Amino acid sequence: MNDLTNAFQKPFSDELRVLGTDPVPATAYYDEGWFDLEREAVFKRTWLNVGHVCELPEPGSFIVRELEFARASVIIARGKDGNIRAFHNVCTHRGTQLTREKEGKASTFSCPYHMWTFGNDGRLLSAPDFERFYITDKASCDLTTVSVDICAGLIFVNRDRNPKQGLKEFLGPMGEMISTLPISRATTYDEYVYDIDANWKVTFDNFQENYHLRFVHRRTNGAPALDSKPNPFHYPVAYDVFGPHRMDTSPGGGIPEPETKPLASLLLGKLGEQVMLDGLTGGPHDQDYFIFYPNLYVFGNPTMHFTHMVMPLAAGKSRGVFRFYWIGDDRTAQERISRELALAFAREIHVEDCETIASAQRGIESGALQHVNFQEQEVLCRHLLASVQKQVADHLAERRERA
Amino acid sequence: MSTQVALPPGFAALEPFVAWWAAPSLSERDTRRLDSTEAQRLAFYDAAKELAPAALEYLDSRPFTAYDEADHRLLDLVLGLIHATLAVEIEKGEEHIHARGARRMPIVRERADPRILTAKAHASG
Numbered sequence: 001m002n003d004l005t006n007a008f009q010k011p012f013s014d015e016l017r018v019l020g021t022d023p024v025p026a027t028a029y030y031d032e033g034w035f036d037l038e039r040e041a042v043f044k045r046t047w048l049n050v051g052h053v054c055e056l057p058e059p060g061s062f063i064v065r066e067l068e069f070a071r072a073s074v075i076i077a078r079g080k081d082g083n084i085r086a087f088h089n090v091c092t093h094r095g096t097q098l099t100r101e102k103e104g105k106a107s108t109f110s111c112p113y114h115m116w117t118f119g120n121d122g123r124l125l126s127a128p129d130f131e132r133f134y135i136t137d138k139a140s141c142d143l144t145t146v147s148v149d150i151c152a153g154l155i156f157v158n159r160d161r162n163p164k165q166g167l168k169e170f171l172g173p174m175g176e177m178i179s180t181l182p183i184s185r186a187t188t189y190d191e192y193v194y195d196i197d198a199n200w201k202v203t204f205d206n207f208q209e210n211y212h213l214r215f216v217h218r219r220t221n222g223a224p225a226l227d228s229k230p231n232p233f234h235y236p237v238a239y240d241v242f243g244p245h246r247m248d249t250s251p252g253g254g255i256p257e258p259e260t261k262p263l264a265s266l267l268l269g270k271l272g273e274q275v276m277l278d279g280l281t282g283g284p285h286d287q288d289y290f291i292f293y294p295n296l297y298v299f300g301n302p303t304m305h306f307t308h309m310v311m312p313l314a315a316g317k318s319r320g321v322f323r324f325y326w327i328g329d330d331r332t333a334q335e336r337i338s339r340e341l342a343l344a345f346a347r348e349i350h351v352e353d354c355e356t357i358a359s360a361q362r363g364i365e366s367g368a369l370q371h372v373n374f375q376e377q378e379v380l381c382r383h384l385l386a387s388v389q390k391q392v393a394d395h396l397a398e399r400r401e402r403a
Numbered sequence: 404m405s406t407q408v409a410l411p412p413g414f415a416a417l418e419p420f421v422a423w424w425a426a427p428s429l430s431e432r433d434t435r436r437l438d439s440t441e442a443q444r445l446a447f448y449d450a451a452k453e454l455a456p457a458a459l460e461y462l463d464s465r466p467f468t469a470y471d472e473a474d475h476r477l478l479d480l481v482l483g484l485i486h487a488t489l490a491v492e493i494e495k496g497e498e499h500i501h502a503r504g505a506r507r508m509p510i511v512r513e514r515a516d517p518r519i520l521t522a523k524a525h526a527s528g
Contacts, residue, residue, distance in 0.1 A: 190429065191512035219494055219501070261492040263452055267485055269459070323512075329520050333462030333478055336517065340429060341485045348489055351504035 008235035008251065011379045015241040019382050023371030028385055029199045030365045034392075035315035041395030042294050042388055043069040047149070047156040047167050049296045049309055051076060052325065054153065054187045056084060060105045060120060064089055068319075069312050070159050073097055074146050075109065077120040086148035086157050087122045092141045118143050151175045152184040152298075153325075154307070172242045174290050178298050182280045182305050186325035190343050194320045194354055198361035200295060200312035201388070203320060205381040206357050207308060208246070208291055210234050216356055220349045235377050236289075244293035244387035246380050250301075252287055256345060264341065271338035275302045278327070291380065293387055304342050316361055322350060410480070411461060411473050417454060417480060420447045424483035425476050429513040432479075436486035437502045444498075448491045451484050467517040468524065475518055 028034055050065040062077035073089035075098070089097050091111035098109040098118070108125060110117040116127040122143040127133075135141060147158040149167035152175070156167050168175060178184070196203055206212065213234045236248035256264035275281050285300035292298070297308040304324070311319045324343045330336035364372070374382045410418055423439070424447055426432045436444070451458075458481050462474070470478070494501045 188514050189512065190510065190514060192508050192510045194508040196507075219497055256492070261488075263448070263455060263484070263488045264492050266455060266459070267481070267488065326514065329515055330467075330517060333467075333481075334459060336478065336514075337459070337462075337481055337485065339514070340482055343429075344433070344485055344489055345493075347505070347508065347510075348493060348501065351501055351508055354508065355500070355504055 008231045008237055008377075009239070010376055011239040013239065013241055016239065016379050016383065019379065019386050023373050024382065024385055026364050026367075026369045026372050028389070029202050029372070030315055030361070032315045035199070035312070037392045037395070038312065038388060039069045041392040043067075043312060044159040045163070045395070046160075046294055046391075047147075047158045047163070047170050048294075049154050049156050049292070049307065050074070051155040052153050052183075052186060052189065052323070053084070053150060053155060054189065054325075055103065055155075058105075060107050061103075062101075062106060062120060063103045064099060064101060065157075067157075067159065067311075072146075072159065074157060075099065075143075076148060076155060076157070077106075079119075079121045080107070081121075083121075084148060084150065084155065085120075085122055086146040087118075087143035088146060090144060091116050092124065092143060093127065116141075152178040152181060153186055154178075154183065154298075171292065172245065174242050174245050174247060174292065177285055177288075178290055178300070180283060181285060181298070181300055182275075182302050182327055183298065183307070183325045185327050186305075187328055188326050190324045190326075190339075192322050192347055192350075194350075195313070196318055196320065196354060197316055197358045198318055199316055199364075200310050200318040201381075201384060202361050202364065203318045203357050204295060204310045204384065205378075206353055206360075207297060208248075208289075208380040208384065209378040210236060210250075211375065211377055212356070217349060217352050220345075220352060233377070237287075239379065241383060244391075246291045246293075246383050248289050248291075248380065250287045250289060256341075264345070267337055268341045268345075269334050269338045271303050271335075271342055274335060274338070280327070293384070304346050306346065316365060320354075322347070409473055410477050413461070414454060414458060414477055416450060417458075417477075420450065420483075421476060421480055423447075424487065425480040426483060427479055427516065429482070430510040432483045432486050433505070433510055435483060436490055437505055439487070439490075441498065444487045444490050447484065447487045451480075451487075455481070455484065468521050470517065470521070478517070 051063055055063050056078040059078050059080050059082060062075055065074050067074060074086055075089045076086045078084050089099060091098055093114055093116045096111050096113040098111050107120055108117050117125045119125050122145060124138055124141040147161060147163050149156055151167055151171055211233055231251060234251055237251050238249040240247050256268060258265040280302035286302060288300040290298040295310045299306050306322055306324045309321045313319055326339060423435055426435050458477060462478055490498045
């Protein structure tokens with residue numbers, strides 16, 4: 001272990017200091033009215049990661065994503081021209097959903113109800129008996145677009161048809177940082193998901209503080225430096241904040257150790273060496289967790305290169321999606337084995353994470369607490385709530401102005 | 404399922420474990436682990452521990468394109484061993500706690516199997 005393992009720092013930056021030290025209101029984590037405001041002000045107006053370009057390898061490829069918070073279903077398709085577009089999965093005739101597929105290849109989408117047919121560029125191509133309608137402008141019947149853009153291979157959509165900021169501007173410097181990660185060149189991925197009875201912020205917060213590691217990750221010993229005196233809780237060695245986004249640097253570790261886990265270690269093999277040979281290690285962000293507002297983590301580590309997205313389903317329900325991204329199909333048996341072990345070991349840790357989250361939600365929902373307390377090393381949780389509160393306040397102010 | 408395909412020469416000792424542990428997909432291998440008994444996991448782990456280095460060497464000694472069904476089966480078995488190993492070496496007596504949570508975190512997407520990649524490569528000439 002290098003020196004970093006034992007060093008941790010207080011979150012010093014001015015951006016974090018202005019967040020203060022007060023307890024925060026508990027209602028933000030369960031109140032239905034507040035959740036509705038978050039849906040309107042945050043999720044319907046912010047860029048959200050819903051996939052990766054490797055899912056759309058060629059013209060005609062499409063994926064369908066459900067945005068439960070907006071009760072929306074979105075088709076994301078690569079057109080003949082190679083461009084990626086996004087549309088509501090809604091026929092412009094009477095609203096029927098066009099496809100029930102989750103992914104596939106199609107040059108057109110036909111509504112099962114009255115056979116209106118659209119190109120994968122969203123244009124209405126044909127509609128039986130169209131001359132009997134009272135529509136003069138056929139183009140007005142093209143599919144309703146959803147804003148879409150790409151960063152580091154990640155596909156983001158925005159329910160706002162005229163977003164205040166483009167994706168690049170929204171992601172800021174952290175968007176540039178992740179553009180050099182292996183994820184930007186990924187061609188394939190593994191995915192596991194969980195639905196959990198917890199507010200999306202309660203779920204998300206679990207993954208942006210290291211205070212819990214020593215207690216929740218007893219079995220996996222997910223933080224191998226736990227016994228080191230200067231940093232007994234495996235706190236991050238650095239924090240940074242960029243607008244609503246934040247990042248921290250892990251002190252490292254998290255791989256099965258040969259002494260206590262001989263066969264796991266043998267099977268993991270030389271994955272570390274392989275990614276080094278592939279030129280994927282040694283970057284400035286190998287131990288960085290990028291936490292994009294509102295609900296996306298990207299871990300820079302090239303041997304456990306994953307994203308984790310948490311979607312709100314209801315005030316007290318959320319869904320997490322973990323994706324392990326890889327460059328290229330498995331080339332050798334060792335590569336196939338070590339990738340599967342890296343993924344399975346990380347999931348082992350994430351299963352532990354989910355053991356306590358719903359319990360926290362049940363306690364908060366009881367109304368027993370007016371406030372929850374965040375310590376200095378939970379400052380990123382505080383920053384998330386502050387960012388949400390600001391966007392809700394701005395949205396309400398705009399609404400008042402319009403009225 | 405076709406008729407039983409033996410493992411490559413030298414790995415006969417692992418054949419009793421093929422039927423349960425050599426499942427052909429990541430999500431099935433995970434499910435086998437979660438559905439297994441501790442006795443099943445320990446028996447497989449103990450038998451495979453000694454042969455694992457030789458199996459890794461054998462599997463890496465040829466490209467996927469040269470694999471026959473017995474080779475693929477051995478690879479699936481070693482992949483199954485990953486999941487048994489995590490239960491034995493990490494979860495130990497608390498595997499039932501892991502299993503309860505893991506069932507709520509299903510694997511829904513996985514990388515292509517080498518069999519499919521090889522078939523695709525043949526198809527595209």
